[in-house]
Amino acid sequence: MKKYAVITGASSGIGAEFAKILAQEGYSLILAARRQERLECLKKRLKTECEIVTADLGKKEDCYRLFQTVKDKPVEIWINNAGFGNFGTFKTSSLQKELDMLNVNVRALHILTKLALGKMVKQNSGYILNVASCAGLMPAGPYMAAYYASKSYVTSLTRAIAEELRSEKSPVYAGCLCPGPVNTEFNDVANVEFALPGISAASCARYGYEQMKRRKTVIVPKCSVRLAMTLGRFLPQELYIRIAARQQKKKKYGSRKKAGCKLP
Ligand SMILES: NC(=O)c1ccc[n+]([C@@H]2O[C@H](COP(=O)([O-])OP(=O)(O)OC[C@H]3O[C@@H](n4cnc5c(N)ncnc54)[C@H](OP(=O)(O)O)[C@@H]3O)[C@@H](O)[C@H]2O)c1
Structure with missing residues (x-):
C-alpha cells in the first residue's frame, strides 16, 4: 500500500530537503506552499x-483545502x-507582517496539527513533526x-500533545524540530x-527525520545548539533574555536580496 507524507513550506529550504528525504524513503508526497513554480521544479x-x-x-480556507x-x-x-521570521524592534516592526507571520507560524500550524492528529488517531498510526526553532525553547527573543x-x-503546543498521546499509549507521534541557524531563504x-x-538545510532535515523516527519529542540539530539550550535552563530567565538580546543585536539587517527561481 502507498504511504503518503504531507510537507508544508516545501518550495525551499528545510521543507524541500524533507521532500527529497521522504521521496528516497518511498513516500508519495503532497507538497504545499505559495510558489507553484518552485514546487513544480522540485516535483x-x-x-x-x-x-x-x-x-x-x-488563509484559514487554504489550510482546510489542503x-x-x-x-x-x-x-x-x-x-x-x-x-x-521578521527582524526588528517591536515598536518599529510592521504589524501587518507580524499578523501574517502569526497566521502561518501559529494559526495554520494549529489548524493542520488538529486535523492531522484527528486523522492519525483514527488510523491508529502516524507522525506529526512541527518545525519550531530553538527560539521556541528560549524565554524570549528581543x-x-x-x-x-x-x-x-x-x-508548547507540540509537547503538550506529545504528553497526551504518551499517556494514552497512542502509537501516534507528535514532536517538534528546533533548529538554530540553518542556511535557507529564511534570512532574506x-x-x-x-x-x-x-x-x-539538508543536514537539518536528515537529523529531524531520523530523530522523529526515534520518536524524540524535542529535536535540536547540532551539538553546540543542544549545549546552549541545556545550559540556558540553568540561567535566571532575565539574564538569559539579556544574553539573547545581545546575541540578536549582533545580527544585521539583511539586504533583502530577492531569491530567484533557482532550484531548491
Ligand atoms: N532557517 C533557519 O535558520 C531556521 C531556524 C529555525 C527554524 N526555522 C523554521 O524552519 C521552517 C522552514 O524555514 P526555512 O528556513 O526552510 O526558510 P525558507 O527557505 O524561507 O522556507 C520557508 C517555507 O515556508 C513557506 N511559506 C512561508 N509563508 C507561507 C504561506 N503563507 N503559505 C504557505 N507556505 C508559506 C515558503 O513557501 P512560499 O514562499 O512558496 O509560500 C517556504 O517553502 C520555518 O518554520 C522556520 O521558522 C528556520
Whole structure:
C-alpha cells in the first residue's frame, strides 16, 4: 500500500530537503506552499508520486483545502514546516507582517496539527513533526519578539500533545524540530543576517527525520545548539533574555536580496 507524507513550506529550504528525504524513503508526497513554480521544479527532481497544493497557509480556507485534498489518503507523516521570521524592534516592526507571520507560524500550524492528529488517531498510526526553532525553547527573543513568541507556541503546543498521546499509549507521534541557524531563504524573508554560521538545510532535515523516527519529542540539530539550550535552563530567565538580546543585536539587517527561481 502507498504511504503518503504531507510537507508544508516545501518550495525551499528545510521543507524541500524533507521532500527529497521522504521521496528516497518511498513516500508519495503532497507538497504545499505559495510558489507553484518552485514546487513544480522540485516535483520534476523527485522520483516519487507528488501532488502539489498551491496554498497560502496564512488563509484559514487554504489550510482546510489542503486537508481536504488528503483526507481520504493514509497519511503517515505530516510535517508542518511553513513559516517565516521578521527582524526588528517591536515598536518599529510592521504589524501587518507580524499578523501574517502569526497566521502561518501559529494559526495554520494549529489548524493542520488538529486535523492531522484527528486523522492519525483514527488510523491508529502516524507522525506529526512541527518545525519550531530553538527560539521556541528560549524565554524570549528581543528584536525578533513575535517570531520567538510564535515558535514558543509551537513547542508548547507540540509537547503538550506529545504528553497526551504518551499517556494514552497512542502509537501516534507528535514532536517538534528546533533548529538554530540553518542556511535557507529564511534570512532574506526575515530581513536579517545571522551572527552565527548556519547548518545546511539538508543536514537539518536528515537529523529531524531520523530523530522523529526515534520518536524524540524535542529535536535540536547540532551539538553546540543542544549545549546552549541545556545550559540556558540553568540561567535566571532575565539574564538569559539579556544574553539573547545581545546575541540578536549582533545580527544585521539583511539586504533583502530577492531569491530567484533557482532550484531548491
Ligand atoms: N532557517 C533557519 O535558520 C531556521 C531556524 C529555525 C527554524 N526555522 C523554521 O524552519 C521552517 C522552514 O524555514 P526555512 O528556513 O526552510 O526558510 P525558507 O527557505 O524561507 O522556507 C520557508 C517555507 O515556508 C513557506 N511559506 C512561508 N509563508 C507561507 C504561506 N503563507 N503559505 C504557505 N507556505 C508559506 C515558503 O513557501 P512560499 O514562499 O512558496 O509560500 C517556504 O517553502 C520555518 O518554520 C522556520 O521558522 C528556520
